[in-house]
Amino acid sequence: MSKPKVAFYWCASCGGCEEAVVDLAEDILKVVEAVEIVLWPVALDFKRKDVEAMADGEIAVSFINGAVRTEEQLEMVELLRRKSQMVVAFGSCAHIGGIPGLANFSNRKGVFERVYHTSESTSNPSGVVPKTRVTVPEGELTLPEFFDTVNTLDQVIDVDYYLPGCAPPADLIMDAVTAILEGNLPPKGTVLASKKSLCDECDRNDSKPEKLQISELKRVHLTEVDPEKCFLAQGIICLGMVTRGGCGQRCVNANMPCRGCFGPTDEVKDFGLKAMSSIASIFNIEGEKDMSEEETQKLIDSIVDPAGLFYMYNLPSSILRRRKMED
Amino acid sequence: MGNKITIDPITRLEGHGKIEIFLDDDGNVANAYLQIPELRGFEKFSEGRRAEEMPRITPKICGVCPTTHHMCSAKALDDLYGVEPPPAAKKIRELIYSAFMFEDHTLHFYFLGGPDFVVGPMAPAADRNILGVIQKVGLEAASEVIAIRRKTRDIITKLGGRVIHPVCGLPGGVSKGVTPEDREEFIQTAREAVEFAKFSMQLFNDIVLGNKEYVDVIVGDIYKHSTYYMGLVDENNKTNFYDGMVRVVDPEGNEFAKFKGQDYLDHIDEHVEEWSYIKFPYLKNVGWKGFVDGMDSGVYRVAPLARLNAADGMATPLAQAEYERMYEILGGKPAHNTLAFHWARLVEQMYAAERLLELAEDEEILCDHIRNIPTGTPTEGIGVIEAPRGTLYHHYKTDEKGVIQKANLIVATVNNSPAICMSVKKAAQGLIKNGEVNDGLLNMVEMAFRAYDPCMACATHSLPGETPLIVTIKDNKGDVVKVLQQNG
Numbered sequence: 001m002s003k004p005k006v007a008f009y010w011c012a013s014c015g016g017c018e019e020a021v022v023d024l025a026e027d028i029l030k031v032v033e034a035v036e037i038v039l040w041p042v043a044l045d046f047k048r049k050d051v052e053a054m055a056d057g058e059i060a061v062s063f064i065n066g067a068v069r070t071e072e073q074l075e076m077v078e079l080l081r082r083k084s085q086m087v088v089a090f091g092s093c094a095h096i097g098g099i100p101g102l103a104n105f106s107n108r109k110g111v112f113e114r115v116y117h118t119s120e121s122t123s124n125p126s127g128v129v130p131k132t133r134v135t136v137p138e139g140e141l142t143l144p145e146f147f148d149t150v151n152t153l154d155q156v157i158d159v160d161y162y163l164p165g166c167a168p169p170a171d172l173i174m175d176a177v178t179a180i181l182e183g184n185l186p187p188k189g190t191v192l193a194s195k196k197s198l199c200d201e202c203d204r205n206d207s208k209p210e211k212l213q214i215s216e217l218k219r220v221h222l223t224e225v226d227p228e229k230c231f232l233a234q235g236i237i238c239l240g241m242v243t244r245g246g247c248g249q250r251c252v253n254a255n256m257p258c259r260g261c262f263g264p265t266d267e268v269k270d271f272g273l274k275a276m277s278s279i280a281s282i283f284n285i286e287g288e289k290d291m292s293e294e295e296t297q298k299l300i301d302s303i304v305d306p307a308g309l310f311y312m313y314n315l316p317s318s319i320l321r322r323r324k325m326e327d
Numbered sequence: 328m329g330n331k332i333t334i335d336p337i338t339r340l341e342g343h344g345k346i347e348i349f350l351d352d353d354g355n356v357a358n359a360y361l362q363i364p365e366l367r368g369f370e371k372f373s374e375g376r377r378a379e380e381m382p383r384i385t386p387k388i389c390g391v392c393p394t395t396h397h398m399c400s401a402k403a404l405d406d407l408y409g410v411e412p413p414p415a416a417k418k419i420r421e422l423i424y425s426a427f428m429f430e431d432h433t434l435h436f437y438f439l440g441g442p443d444f445v446v447g448p449m450a451p452a453a454d455r456n457i458l459g460v461i462q463k464v465g466l467e468a469a470s471e472v473i474a475i476r477r478k479t480r481d482i483i484t485k486l487g488g489r490v491i492h493p494v495c496g497l498p499g500g501v502s503k504g505v506t507p508e509d510r511e512e513f514i515q516t517a518r519e520a521v522e523f524a525k526f527s528m529q530l531f532n533d534i535v536l537g538n539k540e541y542v543d544v545i546v547g548d549i550y551k552h553s554t555y556y557m558g559l560v561d562e563n564n565k566t567n568f569y570d571g572m573v574r575v576v577d578p579e580g581n582e583f584a585k586f587k588g589q590d591y592l593d594h595i596d597e598h599v600e601e602w603s604y605i606k607f608p609y610l611k612n613v614g615w616k617g618f619v620d621g622m623d624s625g626v627y628r629v630a631p632l633a634r635l636n637a638a639d640g641m642a643t644p645l646a647q648a649e650y651e652r653m654y655e656i657l658g659g660k661p662a663h664n665t666l667a668f669h670w671a672r673l674v675e676q677m678y679a680a681e682r683l684l685e686l687a688e689d690e691e692i693l694c695d696h697i698r699n700i701p702t703g704t705p706t707e708g709i710g711v712i713e714a715p716r717g718t719l720y721h722h723y724k725t726d727e728k729g730v731i732q733k734a735n736l737i738v739a740t741v742n743n744s745p746a747i748c749m750s751v752k753k754a755a756q757g758l759i760k761n762g763e764v765n766d767g768l769l770n771m772v773e774m775a776f777r778a779y780d781p782c783m784a785c786a787t788h789s790l791p792g793e794t795p796l797i798v799t800i801k802d803n804k805g806d807v808v809k810v811l812q813q814n815g
Contacts, residue, residue: 012367016390016491023480023490072364099387102372111368115606116599119370120722120735122606123596123615130366134602138349138357139331141602144364167390167491219729221379221404221497222700254488254495255502259383304728308376312384 004060004181007039007051008090009080011073012100012150013066017091020167027174034181035060039080048076051083059083061180063163065090067100067316068151072144081157088176088192092166094153095191096263096271097316099166102308104315104322107148148325152317162191166261166313169248193246197265198258201245204230213284217302220257231257232282237309242268242275261313270319272310279303330354330762346772348755354762359752361744361776366604373734378407378705378725381734382496385721388738391434393492394427394483395714395739396721398569401496403721406589407708407729408498408701415694416500419486421569422513422686423493424712426482428568429520429679430475431715432631432672435780436527437472443774444535444669464530475523478516479683485509500698507693517684521645524677528649531673536656545666546657549757550775552620552749553578553663555610555627557742558634559713560585565642566634566678568713574637575610578622580661584612588711591720595737596625598745607745608737618749626749629717629742630779631671636661641674643681649674665750668778705729714739716780743779750775 010018024031038059039051051059062084068074081087092098103111116122116129134141153159163176176192179185186192199205208230218235225231231238231252238257244265251258264271285291285299303309311318330350345364351357369388376384382400386393398420405412412420435441437460445460460469480490486503487493495502505513535541544550555578559571573591575584584594597606598615609615609625616624627633641647653670654660686692710721717739724733740747754775758768 014387014390014393016387016393019390019491069367070364099384100367100372102376102384103368105375106368106371111366111371114371114374115366115368119597120592120733121595121597121608121720121737122599123611124599128599128601130599130604131601136358136360136602138351139347141347141360141362143362143602143604146366146604166387219377219379221408221499224698224700225502227503250489251494252488254486254493256383256488256494259380304730305375305377309380312380 003034003036005038005058006035007059007062007080007084008037009039009062009064009076011064011066011077011094011153012069013091013093013098016167017065017093020091020170020173024170024173027170030174031177048079051079054083056082057085059085061086061088063088063090064153065094067093067097068153068156069100069103069147069149070144071147074147074156077153077157086160086180087153087157088161088163088180089153089159090163091168092164092261092263092313095162095164095317096314097150097152098261098313101150101152101314101316102312103150105307106323107325108146109148110325111146149322150316155316160188161185162189162263164191164193164244164262165247169246169250171248172246191244191263191266193244193262195266196245198240198243198245198247198249198252198262202230202240202249202252204228204252208233212282214282215285217279219304225255227255237279237303239275239310241278242271259309259312263314263317271314272307272318272320275310276306346751346776348759348772350759350762354760356752356756356759359748359755359772360602361748361751362603363605363744370734370736373723373731376731378404378708378723378729378731379497381721381723381731383492383494385736386492388736390491392427392431392714392716392739394423394487394490395712395719397487397493397496398424399710399712399714399719399721401498401501401710402570402712403708403710403723404496404498405708406710407705407723407725409703410499410699410701412500413694413696413699415504415691416697416699417570418686418689418692419501419505419697420496422505422683422692423483423486423495424569425679425683425686426479426516428715429524429676429683430479432676432679433472433476433479433523433527435715436669436672436676437469441669443770443777444541445530447541463534468526468530471523471526475516475519479520482513482516482683497698498701502698504695504697505692510687510693513687514684517680517687520680521677521684524673524680525645527673527676531670535670545664545670549754550665550750550778551663552628552665552746552753553622554620554624554746555583555613556633556636556661557627557629557718558637559711559718560638561642563642564639566638566640566675566713567642568675568679568682570712573711573718575627576637576661578620578661578663580636583610588720589709591709591711591722591737595720597737597741603744605741605744607748608742609745618745618752620746620749626745627742628746629739630668630715631675632662632664632668633717634713635671635674641678643678643685645681646674646678649677665775665778668780672780716740717742740779747776747779750778 062080089095132143214235220236239260240258243260244262268274348359349357382397385396385400483490487495557575559567560574561567561571577583596611597608613625641650705725707724712719719739720737722735754772
């Protein structure tokens with residue numbers, strides 16, 4: 001029997017998802033023995049034309065990481081979708097937009113303006129910017145178009161499953177691969193991680209008071225942090241209440257709060273909204289009913305950059321999706 | 328009308344990239360362009376963010392060297408808040424950093440650039456990968472590579488929470504300390520790392536230096552550029568990865584500039600071209616003269632050989648001995664031989680291992696005073712660090728609440744972007760004559776940039792060839808070789 005064909009591809013990402021696969025170490029043996037890798041541009045010398053030559057649906061599963069923000073990436077994922085029976089969005093960027101998705105607070109013009117014109121170290125008196133088609137003395141050179149908006153994978157193609165995390169941890173990768181190889185899969189659209197929130201799995205959960213109440217918000221870099229105690233109970237914003245579990249509490253292990261790279265649990269429709277309402281619900285300030293508007297505003301202002309914090313990993317997949325731009 | 332040869336995508340390079348080589352009517356190289364087709368705009372979308380989140384945002388520039396961005400960002404925050412980390416915190420940061428430099432250099436030598444030498448530059452493409460390396464060095468040695476990389480990466484996981492995108496850096500220190508049990512383990516790993524570095528050096532001696540053909544390639548003219556060099560040095564002008572002054576030497580090896588990271592804007596400017604998303608930095612006080620080398624061109628180089636050229640030596644004994652030997656064989660300082668970057672990388676691998684051991688053995692890392700909480704009002708902060716691929720600058724301006732107003736980054740590989748273009752062109756001109764192009768020649772063109780271990784605009788890193796390697800070594804030798812041959 002022939003082995004199932006597997007493809008790996010990366011879009012606007014950092015390479016961390018590729019490292020995550022490499023960090024499987026000896027476990028990857030099981031994977032490579034069971035499958036035939038037909039595309040992995042970072043590791044093996046296969047070209048796009050090899051994929052084009054395949055029959056539709058010939059690839060059993062494509063793992064695609066990174067968000068989609070250039071023409072080249074879009075064409076490639078559309079091609080892989082046609083050739084694959086199953087597509088797995090691998091890692092935060094493909095799943096929910098990831099950190100590069102923060103670029104949806106700006107657009108192509110804004111990025112170009114900053115990078116090629118106003119950057120303190122750039123000397124560009126004639127206002128040159130990269131172009132998709134350039135004539136040089138010897139011929140023509142092309143670059144892929146850079147889009148205004150960062151897209152999650154399921155905003156451009158149909159996605160079957162999601163492997164969350166920045167980057168996904170080894171055990172979840174192996175669980176997913178095993179489930180695929182054994183044909184033991186949950187319904188389409190499932191996020192292949194815990195159903196619980198990170199809070200529910202957290203070692204510090206026991207330190208969380210029965211009724212969590214805080215009266216002020218502190219910033220982690222300006223606060224002594226108790227390494228045993230729930231961050232929220234210390235007044236430090238931790239997004240573990242809203243975030244899907246399964247990460248192994250990696251950041252909490254380093255005594256730092258969660259920033260939501262696993263995206264929301266199944267019950268949560270919009271990560272940022274839910275996070276904000278959760279924080280609001282644990283505020284309990286003496287005499288809050290009598291607070292003036294000014295005092296309320298001051299309290300709200302104490303949450304610096306709420307959009308960037310609550311949507312840090314998930315802006316492109318949120319109901320906001322992007323900032324509205326003039327042009 | 329001339330012809331165009333495209334190498335796309337570049338394999339065994341960490342990131343997206345393509346080379347376009349134009350031939351003239353006689354089939355000789357008219358010009359070569361290295362294009363980077365990707366951009367993500369971190370400088371823009373960092374605006375408005377909380378400064379303290381920057382050490383968690385900027386590592387996403389690169390999943391292979393996230394530790395570099397994390398540490399550089401933490402240093403920029405120290406400067407932003409005017410807060411000095413306690414001695415233990417500084418040592419913990421440098422310990423993590425030494426582990427990182429070691430594992431990253433190991434990755435490059437064995438998986439990316441090394442195969443060119445170890446297997447041979449003109450070997451068939453199918454052999455010029457880690458598999459070919461295994462055949463040459465033996466499986467046992469190759470499994471050592473995997474083991475030591477995993478152990479050194481475990482140090483980062485333990486202290487940084489995660490090895491891909493660590494989170495422990497804060498202005499004024501680190502979020503987590505070292506336990507005595509951890510320390511014992513770190514010492515053991517560091518000792519193994521030193522032994523491994525000796526092994527790597529011996530391998531380079533036997534396979535590369537022992538082969539006249541390879542040595543001729545290294546010192547040959549097609550892989551040579553006479554440029555300025557930049558690197559961080561300590562108070563004795565010895566190479567330092569984590570901290571120090573930026574030192575620049577001219578193509579003759581004389582000190583041209585020595586400055587604090589905070590003054591980088593007085594020394595560096597970036598040039599923009601229409602045909603690539605990457606920018607091209609140059610020494611402001613020499614000026615941009617195009618893609619040319621020499622004393623009058625502001626083009627400078629960074630990363631291993633550049634760092635060693637810019638320094639007077641290494642701060643640890645074994646690395647110092649290797650440093651001296653390298654320059655003796657290359658015929659003195661500075662060495663302009665691009666392929667000697669591989670050699671310098673091994674000298675640095677030795678230094679990283681020795682420094683890791685020094686820090687692990689230092690009892691002060693057990694001290695629980697690992698943070699100074701900032702009290703100052705933030706305005707502007709600049710961090711500088713030596714990434715595996717060169718000098719890295721993070722520059723933030725904030726409002727009084729510590730919200731980023733402006734962020735400027737000069738990412739390690741970007742410093743080398745003009746020189747990489749020049750090296751590719753020169754190699755292509757030297758190797759491709761009268762339209763004769765074969766795979767081995769194209770590989771020798773690719774070697775011109777692989778020496779830099781480039782990670783283009785830190786755009787999208789990748790790990791060519793590494794995964795199959797792990798498979799092969801561990802268990803089923805024959806079978807796995809077959810899988811790879813099948814795929815490669």
